[in-house]
Amino acid sequence: MNSAILTVEKLSKQFFLHEQQAAIPSCAEVDLQVFPKELTAIVGPTGCGKSSVLKCIYRTYLPGAGRILYQNEAGHTTDLAQASDHRVLELRLRDIGFVTQFLHCLPRKPALDVVSEPLLLRGENRETARDAAADLLRLLNVPERLWQVPPATFSGGEKQRINLARGLISQPRLLLLDEPTASLDPDTSERVIDLLTTIKAKGVGMLAVFHHPELVRRLADRVVELIPQKTLCHE
């Protein structure tokens, strides 16, 4: 039997804003699993903490309560809610990828370098990394004239594809996706869906936030529905 690469148990997160003396609940008691070659979709209304679950797993947010068990290739399990910062950095480098709706990157780097950077950080040589980046950009239909330009001036859809390529290039075992097709035209969306299907078949486990029911229908093997928390409770 296939064992889960990610098991989230009773994950809760709330923000405490000192200035306002307010606690803002985000997600509560979330349970979910991700398996290799499968995509688990998180659905639910806006503000129910879907993106927060992804960010807690990637540790951009500090999880409040619960366990986030990641199983690596050798079968060892790490609780990402408790792991050291260095351990999390190591996993980000090799095992866990995150594609957000927004692109955060060096403002002055050409798109090709932005995409190849994760491979460089892993010690690949520049040529190999650039070749792999070029392959992905071609696959995602990013016009070649843009490759040497920094993505700052790109359209939303172009940026999103750069972001996807950057997330996919390091071939993570676990891929976290936050609305990966949010600002893409139908043609490009199709390419992204094809690409995700291919990667999934190769063995990657994915956890994704989608807004379109159609994407869930086409890509998801499991669906987790989140219920909104009370929006604000003052202490």
Added chain:
Amino acid sequence: MRKVLQVSNLGKIHGNGCPRCVASTGPDVGSNICPHCQSVVANAAISFDLHAGEILGIMGESGSGKSTIVKMLFFDEDPSLGEAIFYDNGHQWNLFSLNAAQQRRLRNHRFGIVYQNPHLGLNFNFSAGGNIAERLLMSDLTHYGQIRERARDLLTRTEVGSERMDESPKKFSGGMQQRVQIAKALSTSPPVLFLDEVTTGLDLSVQARILDLILEIQQELGTAMIAVTHDLGVIRLLADRTIVMKNGRIIEAGLTDQILEDPQHAYTQQLVASAL
């Protein structure tokens, strides 16, 4: 990942100090002046580690004690408390129990520093190349031709330009002076580099190119760095992990994206909310 530096309970007290200094200062009381003996506790209880090839950011307002950390590690100032261990090629050096000669050796060979104020890092009576030569001479390279060759390479690499190697850095712009400092610091290929507010006071386009250069160096040479800054932008761009300081203490430490997106401490929340 390999650990290169382990800092434990490091602290610096200016003044006579008393047994109550550390307990009576810090963010909880909002001051770093000891009410009992009037000593200034620049920092205390500073503990962190640094791994090979990573950039650790130290962030905090002026007077939070952040620069004093790198000055102690580079032996510019003597610590009052704590210890630091440097792991180098299988050796362990307990930094503050070394004798002066051993400390000088580490400064010249294994550590590099870039100061906010170029006057601290460079001798303005020497040429740009001469400044690099000075450091190389202290680290046992004595062949004139080789020294000049190495200086030329470094100044080209840091985009100062080899044609200006015989000019005094006195005539250079602030950004160029920082580049000469970086070239000098890198001349001995140190595994650890300390950056103390290196872009503060430079104009934005110059800042950007200096930061790009630092990142390129990190990727090419795998140099571990500690970057002290009050600038959130510098932290965001450079640091993998970040320490936040206030009143001489570490109030929060974590992955840089977590510190910026989910800050826990009231002061960090205020700092992140104030960013332009």
